[in-house]
Amino acid sequence: MSAARSASTARPYHHGDLRRALIDAALSLVTEEQDWTFSLREVARRAGVSHNAPYSHFSEKQDLLIAVAATGFERLRDRMKAAIGRTKAADEALLACAKAYLQFGAENPALYRLMFGPALAASKGGRPAEAREAGATAKVVLAEIILRGARSGLFAVSPDDAKDEAKIVFSAWAAVHGMTMLSLDEFTGAELTIDDLLEGLERTVLKGLIPR
């Protein structure tokens, strides 16, 4: 309980930004140890505080999980944005985006599982609104590309219908998400690389979107 904060100027009682430190500690457990089944007490230990200090910043464990998941969604969004930044046409962008998405999942299996797993799906009843908003972060990038493709006339979508738009965007997201998740669980059923998966996407979802 003392070695953990022996960095330089030991803060004896108040931590300064314990909230941030707890999120970082949880994030390191998820990304470094690849373990999303961490306990709140372990996070507190990592942050060098007592096991109930977190309750000053999160009313329950799930709130911390949601905060970690939100960081994950931001990272995923950044990866996608960086990937599409190097592209021109919308179909190229969509493919690059899907590839970045699949790679993110492959590189951060535990974080990806946390983002779409227990944190958001409460054991009973509906999931907290905060969790749903965090997840929408990732979808927005896909929506932008698809709308771009629609406006430029490259994709077969009618952009004046909001519900129709939602259907298409959701279909695309679901296809990429499903691939990511199932490949993490080794459900591919064959030795398929990320490029194999992308080719599958191209020949199904993309082919449906692009009428050529």
Place this chain on the structure above:
Amino acid sequence: MSAARSASTARPYHHGDLRRALIDAALSLVTEEQDWTFSLREVARRAGVSHNAPYSHFSEKQDLLIAVAATGFERLRDRMKAAIGRTKAADEALLACAKAYLQFGAENPALYRLMFGPALAASKGGRPAEAREAGATAKVVLAEIILRGARSGLFAVSPDDAKDEAKIVFSAWAAVHGMTMLSLDEFTGAELTIDDLLEGLERTVLKGLIPR
């Protein structure tokens, strides 16, 4: 601890088929209470045995979870088989199958989450082979339909290439799975019904598969 087995002929010590009873108890917790975060002790309580009796039949909790998930995959397969039994052409069968899949998820959210969640994805390292085999059950039905469509010339797949086949089947499964999972977590982002989701699938995956 006594009321639970006061049915007719009370079996005092040996249960008869405790293994089956434990799986059923867990299944009822998942499907009736819609709670996949049950404890092993609670399952034992439901079955009317001591909290460590399960260890005579399952070496750890995860083994019971896998058994429950396997039952879930069988039910999903049966639902799909029943749905395609009433169809003729392969494209019609694929759509009916996808609809049955989406409905199964919507009706059994907790079971579906268990099937694709914590049980199969161990906190660290690879998932047990037994868990992966159970999951393949569901994919087989999709594979059959797609191969049928390919052989009949209705789908744009070359059936003589096994890897190519795996790519296409996996793409289709991923699309349906992703939709099911994301809609359970209320990530649709709009009020989309199952028929809306199906339409999205039809215009993306199916359109890619069927060259017309």
Place this chain on the structure above:
DNA sequence: ACCTGAACACCGTTCAAGT
């Protein structure tokens, strides 16, 4: 306002012992 120590009601798992 933020953190600690002791306490409560749970877990999963193990082990010696009973039938």
Place this chain on the structure above:
DNA sequence: ACCTGAACACCGTTCAAGT
């Protein structure tokens, strides 16, 4: 072979108390 009771090392959460 199958089940029980007691025990161990954990949890998440609460509450009164300290700074």
